[in-house]
Each structure stands twice: as C-alpha cells, then as structure tokens.
Amino acid sequence: MAPLLEVKNLSVSFRTENGPVQVVRDVSFTLAAGEIAGLVGESGSGKSVLSFAVMGLLPRDSGFIDSGEILFGGRNLPALPRREMGRIRGREISMIFQEPMTSLNPVYTIGNQLDEVFVNHGQRGRSVNRKRSIELLERVGIPRATEIARSYPHQLSGGMRQRVMIAMAMALSPKLLIADEPTTALDVTIQAQILRLIEQLARENGMAVIFISHNLGVVARLCRKVMVMYSSQIVEITGAERLYQAPAHPYTKNLLECIPQIGMSGRRLSSIEGAVPHPGDEITGCRFAARCGEAEARCRAEAPELRRLADGLYCRCLKRETSGEWRVES
Numbered sequence: 001m002a003p004l005l006e007v008k009n010l011s012v013s014f015r016t017e018n019g020p021v022q023v024v025r026d027v028s029f030t031l032a033a034g035e036i037a038g039l040v041g042e043s044g045s046g047k048s049v050l051s052f053a054v055m056g057l058l059p060r061d062s063g064f065i066d067s068g069e070i071l072f073g074g075r076n077l078p079a080l081p082r083r084e085m086g087r088i089r090g091r092e093i094s095m096i097f098q099e100p101m102t103s104l105n106p107v108y109t110i111g112n113q114l115d116e117v118f119v120n121h122g123q124r125g126r127s128v129n130r131k132r133s134i135e136l137l138e139r140v141g142i143p144r145a146t147e148i149a150r151s152y153p154h155q156l157s158g159g160m161r162q163r164v165m166i167a168m169a170m171a172l173s174p175k176l177l178i179a180d181e182p183t184t185a186l187d188v189t190i191q192a193q194i195l196r197l198i199e200q201l202a203r204e205n206g207m208a209v210i211f212i213s214h215n216l217g218v219v220a221r222l223c224r225k226v227m228v229m230y231s232s233q234i235v236e237i238t239g240a241e242r243l244y245q246a247p248a249h250p251y252t253k254n255l256l257e258c259i260p261q262i263g264m265s266g267r268r269l270s271s272i273e274g275a276v277p278h279p280g281d282e283i284t285g286c287r288f289a290a291r292c293g294e295a296e297a298r299c300r301a302e303a304p305e306l307r308r309l310a311d312g313l314y315c316r317c318l319k320r321e322t323s324g325e326w327r328v329e330s
Contacts, residue, residue, distance in 0.1 A: 002027060002074065002086070003030040003031055003032050004031055004032055004035075004072065004073065004175060004176060004208050004219075005030065005031040005070075005071070005072050005176055005208060006030045006031075006069075006070075006071040007027055007028055007029050007030075007054070007068070007069070007070055007071075008028055008030075008068050008070075008071065009026050009027075009028055009067060009068040010026070010027045010028070010050070010053065010065065010068035010069070010070060011024055011025055011027070011065070011066040011067045011068055012024035012046075012049055012050070012053050012063065012064070012065055012066065013064060013241060014059065014063050014064075014065050014075065015061075015062045015063075015064075015328075016062075016280075018043065018280070018323045020049065020280050021280040022039060022047050022066065022232065022279060023049050023232055023279045024046045024049055024050050024053065024232050025046075025232040025233050026068075026233065027046075027050060027068070027229075027233065027234050028068075028234070028306065029227055029234065029237060030072055030178070031208045031210065032208065033175065033206040033207075034202055034203065034206045034207065034208060034210060034223060035202075035203055035209075035213065035224065035225065036198070036199070036208070036209040036222055036223050036225075037208075037209070037210055037224075037226065037227060038211050038212075038213060038219035038223035038225070038226040038227065038240065038257070039051075039210055039211065039212045039213075039221055039225070039226075039227050040212075040213060040214065040216060040219055040226060040228055040229070041228055041229035041230055041255075042214075042230070043214075043276075044272050044279075045229045045230050045231060046229055046231075046232040046279075047180075047212050047229055048180055048212065049063075049099065050229070051095065051178045051180055051208045051212060053065060053078075053091070053212065054070055054072075054077070054093070054176075054178060054210075054277045055089060055093060055095050055178065055209065056078070056080075056089060057089075057095075058234055060185075065078050065214045066302050069082045070177075072088070072092070072093065072176070073092075073175070073200050080215075082087040084165075086112050087121075090117060090120065090121060090170045090174070091121050091161045092173070092174055092175045092176065092178075093174055093175070093178070093179050093207070094169040094170070094171075094174040094176070094178070095169060095177070095178040095179075095180065095205055096165055096166050096169045096177070096178070096179045096180060096181055096182040097165060098180045098181045098184070100247075101265070103165055104113065104153040104161060104164065104165070105153070105235060106152065106154060107152075108151070108152075108180070109149065109150055109151060109152055110148055110150075110151055110152070110164055111130060111133055111134075111136075111148050111149030111150060112162075112273060113164075113168065114129075114133035114136060114137070114149070114167065114168055114171065115129045115130060115133055115327070117168055117172065118132065118171065118172075118264070121172060129149060129201070130149070132171070133149060133167075133171075134149055135281065136167040136168075137149060137163075137164070137167055138169055139167070139170075139188050139197065140163045140164075140166050140167045140193075140194065140197065141162065141163060141193045141194070142164070142168075143165050148160070148164075149255070156326065159187065159190060160187060161188045162173050162182065162184075163186070163190070165182075166182055166197075170197075170201060172324070173201070173205050173207070173296075175205075175207060175208065176207070176208045176209075176210070176211045177198070177201075177204070177207055177208070177210075177244070178209075178210045179198065179209060179211050180212045180213075181212060181213055181214070182194065182198075183213075183215075183218065183325075191218070195218065195221060195222050198211075198222065199222065200303075206273055211223055214305070215260070216255065216259060219240065220243075220244060220280060223240050224236070224240055225237065225239060225240065226237060226238060226239070226240050226243045228243075228249060228251065228252045228255070228323055230251050230276070230287065231276050231277050231287040232279055232287070233277075233287060233306075233316060234314075234316070235249045235251055235252070235288065235316040235317070236248055236249040236251075236252050236305075236308060236313075236314065236315050236317075237306075237313070237315075238313045238314070239316035242255065242311075242313070243252055243256075245255065248309065248313055248315040248317065248319065248320055249288075249315050249316065249317050249320070250285075250288065250292045250293070250319075251272075251291075252290050252291070252296075254270070254291075255270045255272075257270040258270050258272065259269060260312060268316070272291055273290040273291055274290060279288070283301065283303075284300065284302075285298070285299050285300040285302055285303055286299045286303065286304050286316075286318065287300050294319060296318075296319070298318060300320070302318060304316045304317055304318045304321070307321055309321075
C-alpha cells in the first residue's frame, strides 16, 4: 500500500544578504496512515522548517524548495496551486504550532477562532459549529469550556492556549497532524491526556502524526518510529524501542547519554561538545564529524548518505556502513 506521505530528496533554502542558505538537505522519509513518527534533534537542526515545507507555509519572500518532492496521497504538494493547497491545509493536513500566543488572534474570542476553522472549510451552521467547538475544548481537557469559548487569548494561561491550539488542529479530523512541541507548556497530567488523545485519533481515524519534540521520553511513549535530525539532515530512522536499546548513529547515542537517569546522583550529566554548525557552513564530510568521538579522517573528507541497513534501519554514517555491525541492504 502506498504511504500517506512520502518526502523525496527534499532540500529547502532561505534567501539572505549573503546568498541562499540551505536549511534542509536531501531529506527523505515515508509515513503510513495511522503511523506516529517522532522527529527529534537539537534546536537549529531544521525540524520546524521541514514541517513548514510540508504545510506549504514557507515565507514567500525568503523561503523556497530547492529540489525534491512532498507527495501526500499521491499529490506533489509544492506543485499544487495556492488555492488547492489552502483547501488541503487544515482539512487534510493540520499543525500544532510551538508558540500558541503568536498563533491565536488577540482580538477574537477563542470560540470565534474555533468557529472560523469550520467556516473556512464550508461548514456554516453557526450553532452547530459552536457546539462542536465547545466539544473540542472539552475533549482536550479544558474546564468550563463554554466560558473559555467567550474568552480572549490573553485571558488564558500558556498551557490553556496550547490546548486551544490542539483543539483547532484536530477540529476537522485531518489525515496528517504535525505536532511541533505540542506539550511543552503543559503539566504532566494534561500532557498525558493530550498524548492519549493523539493516539486515539490516530487509531480511530487512521491519522498519521509527525511529533516534533526535544523530550525523548515523550517520544518513546508515543511513537513507533523515530527520525533523528542533525544540522539540516536526517541521520537515523529507526523503531522507538531499537533507538533506546541500540542507537546506530553516534549523534543519536550522544543524545541518549544526555538524558538524566535514575540513580545517577553525584555523577556529571553528559553533554555533546561543540555546537550545531550554522546552516550556511560548507562542510565537505559528515556534518557531525567535528563533534563526534568516533570520527576518522575519511569522515571529514567524505559526506555519508542515508543508507538502509539491516532490519529496515536507516543511518547516515560511514563507519556503520563498513564496520560489520550493521549489514547494508541492497
């Protein structure tokens, strides 16, 4: 069966005073209906830009797709007319943004903004839309939903605003949900409730999810597949369980070593030396080589490709290709 979403060799750049800067480089992955995939990596690795490219929300004056395809249900999204993409966005593909205060209109009530989601997609029964809006607010754990629907964004806490954003994203039961750090501002009780809700919708509606997060514990709880991104490239794609038991890429291994562990009192927490390269830096070899404790001379001279290794694992590492630890599949 064909995947719901297929990203093929996607590269995205931004125009700057010093010329184009590539912030997503040759990214490829697939996502099946009902599949929940985690997208993890340090800040500045390109996760949010990748999601904006899928949504068709790159800034028109500066962002553009260099090459590649984004196939959704067989349609190449970047090639679609703007009006057709507008119909898909919200109804078939929806997104929970990282910062709710900048995503909600300060001069409209919460109820009006939720109603607008339905109106913009041709559902114009005002009383029916308001009833559905209140049901959505209740479903994401907002108490006194009728009262909250009459409130303005500035009257709500950050966590409450984030739940409103989640309700808006899920309003039309999209086929694909992109969740960019959706539980960051929430306490652990509401966080667990939201994760269960995302799981339920994925299971009941066949909704696929790209879950972007820095929290590897949350990713382990929710996702079956994990894509690790570093410095504009995907460096590993693997199952969530395998990620924690046998990470393939040195960067993934280093990320896991940075997680605090029970019983490590008195021991220094690990960190990754150095910083993520600037997207505009031209690097001949592996983009992680300067920070990698396993790097060899060829790692700085030869750029690795994302290769399919044994058991469906994908990894971008020269050493893993030839070490014998992982069998490269043809």
